[in-house]
Amino acid sequence: MRLFLGLLFRNRLAAVGAVVLAAILLFVLAIPVLPLADPNITETGKRFLLPFGEGHWLGTDHLGRDLLSRLLHGTRLSLAVGFAAAFVAATIGSAIGIVAGYFGGLVDNIVMRGVDMLMAFPYILLALAIVAALGPGLMNALVAVAAVNIPFFARNIRGVTVSLAHREFIDAARLSGMGHGRILASELLPNVLPVIVIAMSTTIGWMILETAGLSFLGLGSQPPQADLGSMLGEARAALITSPHTSVVPGVMIFLIVMSINLLGDGIRDALDPRLRSGALDRPAAMTRIDRRSPPPGAPAAPPLLALQDLQTRFHVGKRVYKAVNEVSLHLAKGECLGLVGESGSGKSVTALSVMGLVASPPGVITGGAVRLDGEDVLGFSRSRLRSARGDRVAYIFQDPLGTLHPLHTIENQLVEAIRAHRSVPHAEARARALELLDAVRIPNAGARLPAYPHELSGGMRQRVGIAMALANDPDIIIADEPTTALDVTVQAQILALLDELRRERGLAIVFITHDFGVVAQLCDRVAVMYAGRIVEEGPTAAVLATPAHPYTRRLIACVPELGEGRRELAAIAGLPPVVDRLPDGCAFAPRCDKAADACRRGEIRLAGEGTRRVRCIHPEHPEETV
Amino acid sequence: MANYILKRLVYAVPVLLGITIIVFLIMAAIPGDPATAILGSYATPENVEKLNRDLGLDKPLVQRYLIWLVNMLGGDFGRSFSLNRPVLDEILERFAATLVLAGTSFVLCSLAGILAGTVSAARQYGAADRLITFTVLIGISVPSFFLGMMMILLFAVKLRWLPVSGMYAIYGGGDLPDLLAHLVMPALALSAVATGVIARLARSAVLEVLRQDYIRTARAKGLGETRVIAGHALRAAMVSIIPVLGIQAGFVLSGAVYIEMVFQWPGVGRMLVEAILKRDILLVQGGVVFVAGCYVLFNIAVDVAQSLLDPRIRT
Ligand code: SF4
Numbered sequence: 001m002r003l004f005l006g007l008l009f010r011n012r013l014a015a016v017g018a019v020v021l022a023a024i025l026l027f028v029l030a031i032p033v034l035p036l037a038d039p040n041i042t043e044t045g046k047r048f049l050l051p052f053g054e055g056h057w058l059g060t061d062h063l064g065r066d067l068l069s070r071l072l073h074g075t076r077l078s079l080a081v082g083f084a085a086a087f088v089a090a091t092i093g094s095a096i097g098i099v100a101g102y103f104g105g106l107v108d109n110i111v112m113r114g115v116d117m118l119m120a121f122p123y124i125l126l127a128l129a130i131v132a133a134l135g136p137g138l139m140n141a142l143v144a145v146a147a148v149n150i151p152f153f154a155r156n157i158r159g160v161t162v163s164l165a166h167r168e169f170i171d172a173a174r175l176s177g178m179g180h181g182r183i184l185a186s187e188l189l190p191n192v193l194p195v196i197v198i199a200m201s202t203t204i205g206w207m208i209l210e211t212a213g214l215s216f217l218g219l220g221s222q223p224p225q226a227d228l229g230s231m232l233g234e235a236r237a238a239l240i241t242s243p244h245t246s247v248v249p250g251v252m253i254f255l256i257v258m259s260i261n262l263l264g265d266g267i268r269d270a271l272d273p274r275l276r277s278g279a280l281d282r283p284a285a286m287t288r289i290d291r292r293s294p295p296p297g298a299p300a301a302p303p304l305l306a307l308q309d310l311q312t313r314f315h316v317g318k319r320v321y322k323a324v325n326e327v328s329l330h331l332a333k334g335e336c337l338g339l340v341g342e343s344g345s346g347k348s349v350t351a352l353s354v355m356g357l358v359a360s361p362p363g364v365i366t367g368g369a370v371r372l373d374g375e376d377v378l379g380f381s382r383s384r385l386r387s388a389r390g391d392r393v394a395y396i397f398q399d400p401l402g403t404l405h406p407l408h409t410i411e412n413q414l415v416e417a418i419r420a421h422r423s424v425p426h427a428e429a430r431a432r433a434l435e436l437l438d439a440v441r442i443p444n445a446g447a448r449l450p451a452y453p454h455e456l457s458g459g460m461r462q463r464v465g466i467a468m469a470l471a472n473d474p475d476i477i478i479a480d481e482p483t484t485a486l487d488v489t490v491q492a493q494i495l496a497l498l499d500e501l502r503r504e505r506g507l508a509i510v511f512i513t514h515d516f517g518v519v520a521q522l523c524d525r526v527a528v529m530y531a532g533r534i535v536e537e538g539p540t541a542a543v544l545a546t547p548a549h550p551y552t553r554r555l556i557a558c559v560p561e562l563g564e565g566r567r568e569l570a571a572i573a574g575l576p577p578v579v580d581r582l583p584d585g586c587a588f589a590p591r592c593d594k595a596a597d598a599c600r601r602g603e604i605r606l607a608g609e610g611t612r613r614v615r616c617i618h619p620e621h622p623e624e625t626v
Numbered sequence: 627m628a629n630y631i632l633k634r635l636v637y638a639v640p641v642l643l644g645i646t647i648i649v650f651l652i653m654a655a656i657p658g659d660p661a662t663a664i665l666g667s668y669a670t671p672e673n674v675e676k677l678n679r680d681l682g683l684d685k686p687l688v689q690r691y692l693i694w695l696v697n698m699l700g701g702d703f704g705r706s707f708s709l710n711r712p713v714l715d716e717i718l719e720r721f722a723a724t725l726v727l728a729g730t731s732f733v734l735c736s737l738a739g740i741l742a743g744t745v746s747a748a749r750q751y752g753a754a755d756r757l758i759t760f761t762v763l764i765g766i767s768v769p770s771f772f773l774g775m776m777m778i779l780l781f782a783v784k785l786r787w788l789p790v791s792g793m794y795a796i797y798g799g800g801d802l803p804d805l806l807a808h809l810v811m812p813a814l815a816l817s818a819v820a821t822g823v824i825a826r827l828a829r830s831a832v833l834e835v836l837r838q839d840y841i842r843t844a845r846a847k848g849l850g851e852t853r854v855i856a857g858h859a860l861r862a863a864m865v866s867i868i869p870v871l872g873i874q875a876g877f878v879l880s881g882a883v884y885i886e887m888v889f890q891w892p893g894v895g896r897m898l899v900e901a902i903l904k905r906d907i908l909l910v911q912g913g914v915v916f917v918a919g920c921y922v923l924f925n926i927a928v929d930v931a932q933s934l935l936d937p938r939i940r941t
Contacts, residue, residue, distance in 0.1 A: 013763075113640075113644075114644075116641070116644075117641060117644035117645060117647075117648060118648065120641050120644070120645060120918065120921070120922050120925075121645065121648075121876075121914075121918050121921070122876035122877070122879040122880045122917070122918065122921050123876065123877075123880050124879075124880035124881075124883050124895075125879075125880070125898075125914045125917055125918050126648075126914075128883070128898050128899070128902060128910065128914065129649055129652045129653070129910065129911075129914045130652055131902060132652075132653070132898075132901070132902045132905075132907065132910040132911075133652050133653055133655055133656045134656075135905075136902065136903065205767075209769055212769065213769065213771065213884055216769075216771050216884065216887075217883065217884065217887060217899050218899070218903060219899065219902060219903075232769075232771070232772060232775075236775060236888070239775055239778065239779065240778075240779070240783050240790075243779050246772075246775050247776075250769065250772035250775065250776070253769050253772060254767055254768050254769065254772065257767045257768075257769070258763065258764070258767035261763065261766065261767050262763070281750065281833075282747060282748075282750045282833050282836045282837070283836060283837060283841070283842075285845065285851045285854070286845075352842075355846065357842055357845060357846055359837070359842075382851075386848050386849075386850060386851075387848060388848070389845065389846055389847065389848035390846060390847040390848035390849075391848055394846070394847075395843070395846040397839060397842070397843060397846075399839065402838070402839040402840065403839045403840055403842070403843045404840060404843065405840045405843070405844065405858055405861075405862065406840070406862065406938065407861055407862055407865070407935065407936060407937065408858075408861070416847065416849065416853075416857075417847045417848075420847055420848045420849050420850075420853075421848055452937045452938070454937075454938055455937075468843075468847065471847075472848075
């Protein structure tokens with residue numbers, strides 16, 4: 001509760017709402033002790049006095065009545081009627097909803113059809129019909145507004161009840177022989193109550209507005225009694241000559257409704273955990289770059305792609321996750337590099353960092369450099385980065401159902417990819433799209449163009465994903481687990497396709513996977529990542545034959561054809577570390593059977609000669625792995 | 627597609643029937659003797675009896691409902707005693723005026739709301755986002771009738787830019803520019819709240835979509851940010867925005883009642899309020915059924931629009 005209030009008041013606007021509402025309530029409650037004039041005493045000699053005059057702070061209305069007094073009395077009436085309507089609607093609506101949700105079946109069906117019918121009305125028509133039947137009057141307006149809001153409560157509360165009605169504690173109560181009435185009252189109601197209260201807090205502003213509206217139309221409170229709505233309605237006749245008589249009640253309605261809205265928003269936000277975790281933040285067009293030190297200089301003979309001491313972090317609340325920790329990699333033209341690790345090892349974030357595609361917030365690139373032909377990509381302007389994306393470096397992502405736009409046709413998505421970089425007419429781009437689909441061996445490509453992603457099979461979708469990556473003849477393709485979501489035979493086809501394409505077109509590929517089996521088929525070199533760092537690197541054949549890092553050895557052992565021949569993908573015992581609190585020394589130590597004290601002391605460097613490197617004090621010996 | 631529309635129309639029949647039943651029951655619940663209620667307590671017994679016969683009040687409830695329903699289907703909504711003309715004629719005339727007002731407002735609030743919400747989402751936490759969020763908060767808290775009155779004070783009385791009220795100038799006028807000049811203020815006042823609600827929803831819908839993987843794909847393709855937001859994010863967000871547009875249309879129609887009173891707009895809302903005050907039950911009954919029916923049909927159009935937008939629900 002304290003936490004809740006704290007959250008509520010951290011939201012400054014909600015606090016403003018609370019203060020304004022409290023002030024209004026205070027004034028209204030203090031009516032009996034305030035030195036107010038009688039709100040209904042008319043004085044024809046003092047009509048339309050302006051505000052701040054003697055004896056009448058807010059002036060007088062068309063009958064010479066004191067506006068301040070009428071305002072406070074009217075406010076009291078409006079609030080009372082609004083709250084009463086909300087209470088009545090909530091009680092009846094919730095009762096209906098609970099009964100329908102609890103009993104289900106026919107009762108539910110009939111009740112909810114009725115609710116649907118009521119909700120088919122624009123609300124005012126229903127309210128007007130009720131007032132027409134009962135006749136104008138404040139009580140009748142209250143009944144109308146409450147009645148109109150009953151379906152809203154009934155529907156909401158029914159939903160909650162249905163989800164509760166089949167929980168164990170309800171079943172248990174039923175089995176223990178409790179009657180329906182007692183179950184409803186003692187088991188269900190307490191659990192539904194918070195939802196009812198929240199629903200009330202979001203609608204109460206509306207109800208005040210609606211009753212005021214009916215009074216404004218002359219259908220609610222009748223003279224001499226006046227709520228805010230009828231004050232405004234009466235003042236309308238003199239709007240042009242004495243606007244203050246309209247402004248006073250109008251501003252009051254506005255203040256009440258706004259403060260209730262602010263408070264309601266604050267309550268909702270405080271209760272929504274997604275807001276606090278930042279899960280509702282929008283990823284920016286490019287990853288935020290905040291390098292603390294100047295990027296390392298370009299190497300003398302720059303490779304096609306080089307990552308130099310790249311650091312990417314996630315800032316979530318006060319915690320900092322070092323997702324990519326000083327990663328250096330290089331990729332030559334036409335080369336295929338495998339980047340291997342479990343999920344959470346930082347391999348995908350490394351790949352996404354290359355073209356600034358890490359979601360930001362929370363991602364920030366805090367150091368290092370990404371060099372494309374020696375040029376620092378992290379220093380690119382937005383438009384330069386945009387023109388490099390898809391044109392020089394293209395991506396293939398994991399799940400093609402989620403990564404293709406569900407509402408655009410294949411044709412649209414391919415054509416768009418082409419036209420993002422070449423200003424060619426649509427027809428030409430379409431012809432090119434067709435070529436691409438052929439190139440990725442999609443049968444009957446012409447017929448696929450007008451299809452939507454959900455109409456294709458998983459394998460076909462991934463072929464489209466590959467076609468899209470090929471659209472602009474990129475130098476580099478970064479494939480992030482492109483076959484993980486597919487079944488085994490399709491997986492093999494896609495791998496074969498990628499291998500062919502790369503040889504045909506001289507593509508350089510960064511292939512990200514957790515599966516050494518895939519690496520063995522496709523990659524020239526391999527880098528293994530653990531907890532945001534490279535732990536081993538070398539030519540595929542050599543690493544496979546003689547893995548040096550204990551982690552690499554275990555990853556290889558997971559693959560049936562390469563390791564000891566177990567069929568299922570055996571998981572490595574233990575969990576990868578959470579990268580916001582990395583232990584000193586080797587991050588793998590808790591899961592390593594060779595871990596020694598020295599492993600937990602101080603930084604271990606990535607060391608080695610020639611093409612192979614390893615980050616381990618006790619590397620495996622080739623003999624052991626055979 | 628034609629199948630889908632047909633199916634929706636068939637589903638609408640029970641809803642439309644339900645509406646007539648609900649309205650009929652509400653009106654049948656008029657306490658006391660409706661004829662006396664209508665004619666006032668000084669009515670002569672003959673008059674009361676005549677009205678009872680006219681309204682068919684001497685027959686059993688179900689029979690009365692069926693007669694009323696069949697008559698309505700034949701276009702006979704009865705005769706308004708206060709206006710002394712057929713109810714349907716009056717409704718059609720008034721509803722046309724309401725359509726002009728509410729239709730304009732609906733288009734306005736949809737466009738402005740979606741635009742504001744999208745900009746707000748694309749600039750989350752930026753100055754534009756804060757400004758829009760704040761304006762929206764004010765917009766959804768001001769009673770539309772009060773906003774309308776303040777607009778009259780400012781634009782019609784003080785600045786003299788626009789006419790105070792009505793649909794056409796009394797002398798001369800009657801052409802399109804005249805109508806537009808009269809339409810500006812009521813349409814704006816009427817769309818304020820709905821604009822705010824739609825903007826809020828659009829903002830969160832676009833934010834939700836922006837986190838989807840296909841947005842990352844669009845960016846990885848090298849699309850410009852405008853294209854990503856408008857062509858990809860908003861397009862997908864529309865799927866959750868469109869149903870709310872349907873709901874908001876109901877609120878615009880409801881708000882029209884107040885705005886028509888404030889601006890003396892000769893629409894169906896003002897007709898209903900006046901009919902209630904004159905206890906012209908047949909006019910109220912007919913007006914409510916007619917407008918509610920139109921709203922149901924409008925919502926079918928919304929469903930159809932939704933299915934055009936989202937190929938996944940086209941069945
Ligand atoms: S450094 Fe030590 S703990 Fe880490 S992998 Fe090597 S042997 Fe194991």
